[in-house]
Amino acid sequence: MKNALITGATKGMGRAISISFANEGINVAICSRNEKELLKFKEELLDINPEIKVFTQVTDGSKKAELLKFAADAEHELGFIDVIVNSLGMFIPASILNESDEVFEKQVNTNLMPTYELYRYFGKTMIAARKGHFFNICSVASLNPIAQAGAYSVTKYALLGLTKVMRLEMQEHGVKVTAIIPGSTLTDSWKDAVVDKDTMVLPEDIASAIINIYKMSPGANVDEIIIKPAPGQL
Template sequence: MKNVLITGSTKGMGRSIAIAFANEGLNVAICSRNEKELLIFKDELEQIDPGVKVFAMKADGSNKTELLNFAAAAEAEFGFIDVVVNNLGTFIPSSILNDTDETFQTQLNTNLMPAYELYRFFGKKMASAKKGHFFNICSVAALNPVVQAGSYSVTKYALLGLTKVMRLEMQEHGVKVTAVIPGSTLTDSWKDAVVDPNTMVLPEDIASAVINIYRMSTGANVDEIIIKPAPGQL
C-alpha cells in the first residue's frame, strides 16, 4: 500500500485532497495545530476504508522543527512516503508597504518553507527509489501578482519557482513534480466574504485534479495545472 503526506490537511483543499487519497486507498499522514479538529478528521478518514491507515500528529507546519518531526514520524509509521502534498498556506491581504513587521516572515514560513524543507527531507529518498510525486499547491497570484496581497504573491511566486527547480532536479530520477495553480477557491480565505459558490473553484475540484494527475502512467508528468473559476477570477 502506498502512503501520502499532506500539510494543511484538516481544512479546505488539504482536507479534500486527504479524503480523495483515502478513497484511492493510500495511507494518509496529516497534521494540524488544532488537535481536536485533527482527531475528528482522522476518525472521518478511517471510516472511508477500514484498510487505510491514518497517521495524525499535532504539529505547526510553519515551524521547521515541528514540520520535520511530523515528516520523520510519518515515515517511521508508514515507511516510504510515495506522495507529498505541500498544501499548507496562508493568505494575508496587504500591500507590501502596509505589511506589519511579521507579515512577510509569516508567509515565507507558511507558503514556502514547508515545501522546501519537505523536498530536502524526502527528495533524495524518492530519487534513490526512482519513484514518488510532489504536489505543490501554488496560486494564480504566482502568475499574476495581486497588489492587495503583495507578500502573498511574492511567496507564491517563490513556491512556483521552487517547484520548477524541484522538477528539473527530479526528472532524471523518475520522480514527478506538479504545480497545482488554483484561482479563487472556496476555502477559509473567503470565510468573511459573501460569495456565490457557483462562481468559484471548490476544494473538491482541486482534489479531483490531484488524484487524476496521480493516476497517470509512470511516463507522464503534469508540470502545471491552472484551475480558475469559470466566470473568471473574483
C-alpha cells in the first residue's frame, strides 16, 4: 500500500486532497496544530476507507523542528513515503511597505520553508528508491504578483522557483515534481468574504487534479497545472 504525507491537511485544499487519497486506498500522514480537529479528521478518513492507515501528529508546520519530527515519525510508522503534498500555506493581505515586521518571516516559514525542508528530508530516500512524487501548492501569485499581498507573492514566487529546481534535480532519478497553481480557491482565506462558490475553484478540484496526475504512467510528469475560476480571478 502506498503512503502520502500531506501538510495543512485538516482544512481547505489539504483536507480535500487527504480525502481523495483515502478514497484511492492510500495511507496518509497528516498534521495540524489542533489536536481535536486532527483526531476528528482521522475518524472521518477511516470511515471513508477502514482499510487505510492514518498517522496523525500535532505539529506546527511552520516550525522546522516540529515539521522534521512529523516527517521522521510518519516514515517510521508507515514506511517509505511515496507522495508528499506541500499544501501548508497562509495568505496575509498587505503591501510590503505597510505590513507589520513579522509578516515576511511568518509567511516564509509557512509558505516556503516546509517544502524546502521536506524535500531535503525525503529527496535522497526517493532518489535511492527511484520513485516518489512531490506536489507543491503554489498560486497564481507565483506567476503574477499581487500588489496588495507583497510578502505572500514573494514567497509563492520562491516556492515555484524551488519547485523548478527540485524537478531538475529529481528528473534523472525517476522522481516526479509537480507545481499546482490555483487561482481563487474557496478556502479559509475567503471565510470573511461573501462569494459565490460557483465562481471559484473548489478544493475538490485541486484534489481531483492531483489524484489524476499521480495516477499517470511512470513516464509522464505534469510539470505545472494552472487551475483558475472559469469567470476569471476574483
